[in-house]
Amino acid sequence: MMSHLIVFDMDDTLFPEKEFVKSGFLAVDSFLKSELSICNFFEKAWSDFNSGRREYIFNKVLDDIYSGTEKGKLVDKMVHVYRSHLPSIKLYSDAEWALKHYSKYTSLALLSDGYLETQKNKAKMLDIRPYIEKFYFTDQWGKQCWKPSDCAFKKVEHDFKLKFESYTYIADNPIKDFIAPKIMGWNTICIKRGLGEYDDVQIPSNGEPEHTIKNLYELEEIIKL
Secondary structure: OOOOEEEEOOEOOOEOHHHHHHHHHHHHHHHHHHHHOOOOHHHHHHHHHHOOOOOOHHHHHHHHHOOOOOHHHHHHHHHHHHHHOOOOOOOOHHHHHHHHHHOOOOEEEEEEOOOHHHHHHHHHHHOOOOOOOEEEEHHHHOHHHOOOOOHHHHHHHHHHOOOHHHEEEEEOOOOOOOHHHHHOOOEEEEEOOOOOOOOOOOOOOOOOOOEEEOOHHHHHHOOOO
16 A cells, blocks of 8 residues: 655756756747748847846847737747747656656656646656656646645645655745645655756745755655655
């Protein structure tokens, strides 16, 4: 009988989200070149992203490279291409190890925020279905179910019916990831690789994880099955 469930976040926990962004920009770049002969989107967007200029990045880059009308409709198409493309991404090496290792001993689940089609495509291209027993993409219940909502975490408990102390959630964003599971009594582990988007954020008082690790190999010191 299963006595423990390990639940993983996906973006910047199992793979570098930055690689999805790069892949998405390349997909948009290809779309613009083939449909409207608009060039240089990727170079400008990738430069802006890495410089920290990310708000309304599609609109701003398009203003720089395109003088046509109806830019709003074009941006909508660009966003659709970005969110719906099949990304060129792969697991961190320690994530691949963790999934293979722990799936031998217990059940694993995935609980992730983000637009539903996008998150499903990421999971598909990471090829993690052989290790994950059940997927919880919060967007399938609406944006109101995105973290820090406890909505998806309650669905996990409903499905697996374990004692609260038998759940462990591993994620990277202490602003939102650990608030609900901490209230529910889950074990919480933050992966802080030194390269992620949330490594230096101010952690809310109710979002402090129990453990912080630099890589998933360190799980062996915390989760002993």
